Amino acid sequence: MRKILSSLRDGRGFDIGLVGVPLGFLFVMSGLPLLYNVLMSFQEVDMFSLGQLIRPFVGWDNYVSLFAQRETWPILTNTAIFLAASIAGQFVIGFALALFFWVGFPGASWLRGLFLVSWIMPGLVVGAIWNWILSGDFGVLNYMLRESGLISGNIFWRSDPSYSLWAVIIANIWLGTSFNMILLSVGLSGIPKDLYEAAELDGANIWQRFYTITLPMMRSTIGAVVSLGLIFTLQQFDLFAAITSGGPNNSSNVAQYWAWDQSFKQYDFARGATISVIMIIFVMFASLVYVRSTRQEVHG
Template sequence: MNPKRSFGSFENWLLVLGLCYLLVFAGLPLLYNLVMSFQEVDTMAPGNWWARPWVGFANYIDVLQRPEARGVWVNTGIFIVLSLVFQVGLGFGLALLFQEAFLGATVMRGLFLAGWIMPGLVAGVIWKLMFAGDFGVLNHVLLTLGLAKESIYWLSDARYALYAVVIANVWLGVPFNMLLLSAGLAQIPKDLYEAAELDGAGTWQRFYTITLPMMQSTLGAVIALGVIMTIQQFDLVAALTQGGPANASQVAQYWSWQLSFQTFEIAPGSAVASLMLVAVVATAVVYVRATRHERWV
């Protein structure tokens, strides 16, 4: 049996320091933002936060009733769903590919991960050059292959702007999904595949009967993390479209920033941020409830 650890043990002090860090640098800003979402905030006379007039849910009603609100939430939903579908799908495919031993697999895996560690703003600038209507690489490839008859102005055409941001976000998120899914695949015993192959199971049968059931927990974690990371994706929107043209690519996270720091409507901006926080917490709760029956050893 392991001896009981005293409160003054090194591990416990590390835990206390970690909790203090979270409370100061994450908990307090979140609490302050939540409080502002229920107040009337005057940027010209900020005053004490506890002395501001309380307005209840007026800020939430305001942002939900604005003419652009419906488009923002629809765009946010499309952005999250499309990003998750392609990030998880492509990440899973690459993870399965790199489970096989072939020449150059290690180098290719490293190249994929190099894209993931790139800051979002840097990735956004690179993709902005690739999406350029007159000299962009993407249009050049499409025209050369005959897949497009004329140049597509990805970032200035309302029909394509949101999907351009989705493409960039998928590229940025696939390596992270691949990494997590590769770790999950590595935990599946090889004996199961060998036994199934001896029983005559084909590639797709082994995938549906062994890989998918054994990967449920990992897939759930990847999807939950994907929702959280996509909800807070701000850099790509700022670098590519700034929510335009005509709010065609406006999503909640960028709208919250615009309200707070461009039009200085801090309280409505805080309300939008709080609604996003609710979505993040709801995602985490659903994931925890879905996996609470599992035992970790």
């Protein structure tokens, strides 16, 4: 102990403390709750035994009963649709905007900065805004669709089971598009302009330059953007709480909101923990893809 204190006073152990303190903080604030959550998924836990560490051990029963439940597969299907549609919409629109601003025009940097407003806004605020936009009686979206002749009557986006999930998807695409745009803009800025000039001299049109230069040079950036989008979309909770609350009749319910509902509304903490563990596995997979993409980008 005296030796450790001496090394800290002499500055030789400063690097150990610099790394050890943050790691200890992460373990206490993130590692322990994660381990506790995994432990609960293998136990029988209710509101009376939540504060106890010693509880009946049920093994894989919670996972078996979860997948045997009738509502599990429709909710997992909703989750897959939400992930696929949100990530595809955010990426396509974000990429189009990144290419648009990459061309360059007066005021492009200022206008691009305005798009970040949606990303920095809290999710509940975004949900409240989209509640007004998606209102069936006086919403802006219905008004625009009626005026353009696309619909003849109002669509009740939040209360109609056919549209409720898409209401949240639309809001989530709006929320995440600017983040995709900024990351893709950074990737585009790293492509040498000389490649496009040489390809243009060789007679390549704009689409050929896009497929032969832009996409290959952006491969690692695209992988990072998609994997980050998967991580953030799996964590999206606020929009569901603010717009549909998972309803009606679970038509817009997804895994992340279902885990909260099971734990804090139904007080089935074991089932909520089980759903959370399954989601953690998917997030860890997406994180590995992200790390691999960024490593490829660094090493070229």
